[in-house]
Amino acid sequence: MAKKKKKIDETALAAAYNEALALEKAGDFDKAAKAYQKVLALDPEDHGGAAVRIASMGLGDAPPKAPDAYVETLFDQHAAAFEDILVDQLEYCVPLMVRERIDTLKLGPFKKLLDLGCGTGLTGGALRDICGEMVGLDLSEKMVEMAHEKDLYETLYVAEAADFLEDNEDGPFDIVTATDVLPYVGFLEELFFGVADNLEKGDLFLFSSETLPDAVLNGRDFMVGPHQRFAHAESYVRKVLASAGFEVAELGGITVRLEDGEPIPGHLVVARKILV
Structure with a gap:
């Protein structure tokens, strides 16, 4: 019972x-x-x-x-004010950064994208024209409803990312994105290994993370920062990617967003699966 x-x-x-x-x-x-x-x-x-x-x-x-x-x-x-707050007020533009890196590195087009933490579909909108099929998921049902209204994704799920990756039968995918997901995840192993299981050799994983100065992290792999979001050490991100069978094609410093008018530093990562 x-x-x-x-x-x-x-x-x-x-x-x-x-x-x-x-x-x-x-x-x-x-x-x-x-x-x-x-x-x-x-x-x-x-x-x-x-x-x-x-x-x-x-x-x-x-x-x-x-x-x-x-x-x-x-x-x-x-959900209702999400894009106004994130894009207009906090100047969040990571999905456009992802598209710029894809174009600059001459990656794609892609057969099938998995957009983890799809939200209202900002990343989906940035990549729609270079993806044959797109699958999105988010924990928030109201976010998924708003993404559905944009008619960007062939399939949408209300689900937790690691759980979906473990049980997924929609793959494999040739690109997985996770923009603004890591700030809500500390321990990265489950997520990164799950992504690897849903990609084939040579396929791509693109994501953003937030970070803090080394003096603040003080040797920690990750911590919760002053704005209740997880920050990760670059060394930890690289270590877990390698353990999961990825090579880092590119890892660059970015401003993820503003918080109280101050820039929040982070990384934009392009990783490629190298292990079968």
């Missing part, structure tokens, strides 16, 4: 989360972390991203990834 989910006391949860957030904004991180632990006790699936916020204050280990419930809730809430 399936275990019945414990019903969340929404009133108590909202009060606990607001208390924790107020303490965090006031700079009382120790008390904020304890308050977020109360939030987690009320909501173990962590729709509000309490574990990520604790880690961003430097008071807890970074989780392997942002909780699925948190990512789904976050993007469902912002």
